[in-house]
Amino acid sequence: MNSTAVRSVGTPSTRLFGLLAIVCMTWVVVGGLFFTPADLNQGESVRIMYVHVPTAWVAYLAFIVTGVASAMFMFGKKHSLGFDRVAGASAEVGLMFMAITLISGSLWGRLTWGTFWEWDPRLTTTAFLFVTYLGYMAVRGLGGSPQQRARRSAVVAMLAVLEIPLVHFSVVMWRSLHQRASVLSTDGDIKMDGLMLTTLFVGVIGFTCTFAWLVSHRQRVMAMRDILLATQLDSALDERIAEGSQS
Amino acid sequence: MDALSTSIIDLRDVVAVYNGYPALAGASLSVEKGEIVLLQGPNGAGKSTLLRLCAGLLPVERGTAFVLGCNVQNERERIRSRVGLLGHNNGLYADLSIADNISFWASMVGALQSEIDAAMSRMGIDGSLASRSVGNLSAGQKRRCALACLIVRRAELWLLDEPHAGLDAKGRDEIDAILREASQLGATIVVASHEVERAQHLATRNVAVVAGRVQERS
């Protein structure tokens, strides 16, 4: 192993993502709190949207990345563990964003509907999606060799990603309290103030850059952990051989 | 595959890991066709792991391993259909009868009824015993049933972990006879056993497994 200690997992690309994330988040915070107008019906509570909506989109993105990376691991010729690490890192970060989505949504619901929770199709299916990926993380923690962990997790991820369309279209398929898509509406007409829409998009970019930054660092840490395990194996091998010499 | 190697088993400095622990720490073993090889060693030496690796159940962490001409690392599926492993467990279904268990395995490989009958007769588990549920059998009877399943599967390589466990003296002699007969018919047999004296009468070669490595013995 390289004798030079690794002090950071940052690289120019991750630093760029980080910088973009900081700039966009600053815009969202300042713009979202001070410059964008209040909603006609929701009043000031609409400002939660600048966190809730981007985190939901990014959570979907994270879980899709997990599914795609898992498929690339399973069906790729080399079954590269790099894909598995990306899948795992993306799912962890996606879970975090999904939790923020649920919490911010609850706060929004309290202000808008008068309740923190409703057994609404969108909320319920989102909660199921969250639990599904908790299960995915539990499967990753089952132990075994990295290849075994990767194969088991990949199967769960490829199945779990099928829930995302169900969550997204739940507001269309069932009667729901949750509003339908405002930006991606089928009639193509986005009924939103220009500054609000801009802040929302900047929020999406900012959270996406945050996601990319977090996933990059997390999967590099995972790679370092795998290298550490290999190093520990060398020590364990030496001990085992010494055990044989003594007997 | 190494073009020069025609061995049934060809392990070179194999490391196999189980939950981070190197159960095999650079094991090298070569077994030729038709041999009966005895693996001896203390508990925790790695005998079971070596057998399971040869059966294609464990990945190779380091080193090279070829079994029946196939690379254990990436051709395990091809190995498995040609290998029979009898481990500490018998691989039987307790709720099914002896006949049902053997028929199940026979169906997997397309064995004929005559082969099933011959295997059961050879192991002394035919007649009224055949319809008894496996869960009601003694340890020795279960072992015979497991060996009968191995026979109908027509494996080229037999990997046996303590095959004499739970058998009386007569049963052990019969097992030895079965193994010699299988060897004469072309099967290669690797036996892990604590019964050094008994196994020495059976084996063509003895090897010791110590701390995950193999040492040849005379």
Next chain:
Amino acid sequence: MSTSPNIARVARVVAAKDLRIEMRSHIVVQQVLPFAGLVMVMFAFALDNDDVLQRVAGGLVWLATLFSLFIVVQRSYAIETSDGALDALRVAGVDSQGIFLGKSAALFVQLITLEMLLFVLAVVLYQVQLSLAGLVLLVTCVLCATAGLAFVGTLYGGLTAGARGRETLLPLLLLPVVAPASSSERNPRNGIGIFKWRSSACGWLAMGRSAGSFCRALRHWRPAFLWRPHRGMIRQS
């Protein structure tokens, strides 16, 4: 040299084996069905309202089925891992797709049997009214949903077989995937009493079809990896 059997033969043999074991042990009839019946009785105690019970009867039947699914799936794999039979199947090079399909088929038969009996129990306990108008939808939903449950249950059961904490991990993995099946809705306009899924049915059919299609589409995927060695399988000699 031993021959590798084809997938269909393996599936047939494995399904027959599982069903033969069930016929000998009667676990579904003697243990799982009483458990599911007890669950339905407990629901009645907890809800304590006949009108509510009638409205949600369909969902309660599915819930009882889902809880029973955990038991049946764990039992299905316990018989494989108790004496190392699953290991023996792997060593024998038996096609893992065949094993998967065989176990799914056997699980499907057991679940359908259970659901039919629970259906009768629901009519008796919850006094629901049936209508022929929804029969085709009911049968289609039940068959599709049960097929989906069987596929997903077999898949996740194999994943968790032999794993530590499998008793809790299996429900954690299964429930979010199969949850839409527990939704039921009453349509007062045409007087259908139970199993009125309407839009819920469409959602569940979509899930069931996608799960089934997904599994069928993975023709080249070998689920052998599902059956990982666990701590008890290796005893050093």
